[in-house]
Amino acid sequence: MTGNLDSTDWAILDELQRDGRIAFTELARRVNLSASATTERVRRLEAAGIVTGYRAEVDLERAGYVALAVVRLKYPGSRHEPLRRMLGERTEILECLRTTGDDCYVLKVAATSMAHLEEIVDELAEFGSTTTNLVFSRTLPFRGPSEPRERPRP
Incomplete structure (x- = not known):
């Protein structure tokens, strides 16, 4: 599966990167698939090692790291x-x-x-x-990859 992601896989990855705790039913609604098909795709992405985990995003300053x-x-x-x-x-x-x-x-x-x-x-x-x-500020906070866009050649 590595490297062979279609636009639905990328849509799932985008949503999971925004909210790793999203319910499969809501994820399915957002990517226009059934809950079972969405669950199967997520499991396939995990098994292929594309989705490697889920974690909380922590505000460093509020956690005491100034x-x-x-x-x-x-x-x-x-x-x-x-x-x-x-x-x-x-x-x-x-x-x-x-x-x-x-x-x-x-x-x-x-x-x-x-x-x-x-x-x-x-x-x-x-x-x-x-x-x-x-670091004064984070101009662009970390984001995961999205579906690659081909850029027009001059």
Whole structure:
């Protein structure tokens, strides 16, 4: 099924990404299918590993995390396991992407204070050179993928 999603699959994914707790009957109504057909499609998307889970979206500031930062890490080593272990232990690190270019990793870090952020960045600096940027606001909050649109060629 991977890569072979039709417009109905994409409509289901769009709705589930907006509200992962939506009832199948309401989801079916929104995508113009029967409840049983919708349930079957969702189960198929889950079985194919396209839908990998459902989670709550948390307001970081209201949860006590007043600082959000993007930390870029240049990791000169070839053994990444110690870093991966640290990433698993530090729940303040919300996301980690391994990238190409000058930086090896880009991390999204939430902290309860500037001192807390400093502590996390100092721990990351044990693995290599870091560059930290504070986030003022989220211009575009995270969103999942939607059905790709072909762009007209000039």
